[in-house]
Amino acid sequence: MNKIKYVLPVLLIGNLLCMMDVSIMTIVLPEIQTAFNESLTNLSWTLNVYTIVFASFIIPFGRLAEKFGRNKFVFTGLIIFAVGSLLSGISTNLSFMLVARGIQSIGAAMIIPTSMVIGLELSNQQNRNKTVAALAGVQGLAVALGPSIGGFVAQYWGWRWVFFINVPLIVIDLIVFPMVLSLRHEQTQSAPIDWTGALLSVVMLFSLSLGLIKGNTWGWNSPIILGLFATAFVSLPLFILLERKLKLPMINMNLFHSRNFNGASISLVLCNFFLGGMAVLIPTFLTRVHGQSELGAALLITPYSVAVMFSVIITSLLVKKINNKLLIGLGFTLIGISYYLLANMDLSQNYNQLIIAAILLGVGYGLVAATANILAVADFHGSILTASQSVANVLRQVGMVLAIAIFMTVLSTNIDTAKQRTLNYGESQIRMLNSTAALKSKLQRKIHSKLNPNSTNVTKVKGSLKFKGAKISQAKRSALISQSNDHELALIATKEKLPVKAIPAKLKSQVLKNVSETV
Structure with a gap:
């Protein structure tokens, strides 16, 4: 058996x-x-x-x-x-x-x-x-x-x-x-x-792993990271030399x-x-x-x-x-x-x-x-x-x-x-908003809480970051639409090298529709 x-x-x-x-x-x-x-x-x-x-x-x-x-x-x-x-x-x-x-x-x-x-x-x-x-x-x-x-x-x-x-x-x-x-x-x-050999192997693995993990955070050229890598690479030949000399390595x-x-x-x-x-x-x-x-x-x-x-x-x-x-x-x-x-x-x-x-x-x-x-x-x-x-x-x-x-x-x-790039983009878009300082500050706090690279907060997001939105009056919204519409028409006029008045009415209507949907 x-x-x-x-x-x-x-x-x-x-x-x-x-x-x-x-x-x-x-x-x-x-x-x-x-x-x-x-x-x-x-x-x-x-x-x-x-x-x-x-x-x-x-x-x-x-x-x-x-x-x-x-x-x-x-x-x-x-x-x-x-x-x-x-x-x-x-x-x-x-x-x-x-x-x-x-x-x-x-x-x-x-x-x-x-x-x-x-x-x-x-x-x-x-x-x-x-x-x-x-x-x-x-x-x-x-x-x-x-x-x-x-x-x-x-x-x-x-x-x-x-x-x-x-x-x-x-x-x-x-x-x-x-x-x-x-x-x-x-x-x-x-x-x-062979406890000395065991200690050298622990030092080598620990130093190498810690250096690789914290290199980006502490800086690859920082003294502590360079010291960790040096310790790892010195420990290896010392370990080999020791093992060769011992009768029972x-x-x-x-x-x-x-x-x-x-x-x-x-x-x-x-x-x-x-x-x-x-x-x-x-x-x-x-x-x-x-x-x-x-x-x-x-x-x-x-x-x-x-x-x-x-x-x-x-x-x-x-x-x-x-x-x-x-x-x-x-x-x-x-x-x-x-x-x-x-x-x-x-x-x-x-x-x-x-x-x-x-x-x-x-x-x-x-x-x-x-x-x-x-x-x-x-x-x-x-x-x-x-x-x-x-x-x-x-x-x-x-x-x-x-x-x-x-x-x-x-x-x-x-x-x-990726979080830092998204955060920078979000902040730039908030700065461009024609809104109150209080609203901008609120939006900035919101995206910082979600996207700050140093934050330990974990939020599973699939697709995009969503806000509940901020309520504004109809008059304020109309003013924002008008301002954004004028801005877009000015960009088109500059690109096409013609006055705003010469832009076709159909194109003006489409621009106004797009702006209204996004504001």
Whole structure:
């Protein structure tokens, strides 16, 4: 009897929930922004805290798992993740949620890499690739499914249930866990942990992410941003030098002697970067810019999630039959076409181009990720196989960290720029009004409350900004019409180089009609 058949579903549930929480809250950010009265840039830290802590502790926790027992470690991680989910759901402000998300990510860092090692240990040579494909594939699928599931849950139960939904599923997993995996008399290893290397990796990821996120706000040439980037780029070579000298490093540098592993590593960073871009950018864009409900946005994103699922499954079956370079090359080609369509899409008529781009991205991601995950372990056995999976998990998170940092910054910047331009245009139109100073002041306050780029207020507007209007007397309206009509006729006369009196009566009548409709 193959034990992996019973263990794998338990491991898959933990992996699915942990990775889903990387992206599930992207679609409810506007609701949380309203509830907490925070800016979108500040809220992006609820995503960044999760991914940064997650990536930073994956490898050290892998060593701790060897010391205390892998099964017990994953079981404890599930409990911590459930507690973090519960605390995230009851959060009343951003600070509380950041702590809760940090707790969640610690649990996830205990679950993800160790689950992979447990699965590999219970697999034989024939089904090892299937185990890797299943666990790694469900991680990518979870990131893709996150916004869709988050949209459905938030629409009917509210944004807090995006986190609460984890708790009953984890409880079920905890009940089944001891039935398939022993928590007693586990084999353990006493190996020292490279805490200096762990600290350097945390400093590197934190500095890089913070610099990317706050660069536009603090200024790309400001001393603090330049200092953050310098810290990140100095930490990397120091980390590499340290790992080469240690007998038991946090990362075994022999991994990078394998061309398969190097190619897989680059592919994993890039494909997860592009996957993260879609998962982070499009839900917020649809809900905040295009006024879609969470459910509407979830439905539009669902084809992308389904495409990831089927692509990962099919690619895992074909990876031994088709050249790996061809699969990865085709995958990145589809991802490139997808991003070209996303960059040039026009959603004013319909969402067909978005759906096509989403499907292409999902298929492309599945081709790259499924192939790269199998290539990452192709050349290794024993302890170095465990190390390869830990590093591969870190690289996936690096791609997600970069995606969240860069795409959230781009989105926030573009929204702020659009709001500022609209605000400037509105103010110029108000100044041109032939009206009282009090009315102009009232209109200016109105548009500032809606469009001020520094405001944390979130208003879903589809189409245009609407005012209730200001009441004026009929005599005042007639005077405004007459003044505007004379202005328009003078412009026509100047353009055509003829006196106002020479303008045809039919044209004068049309101008008066247009002016009357707009005043």
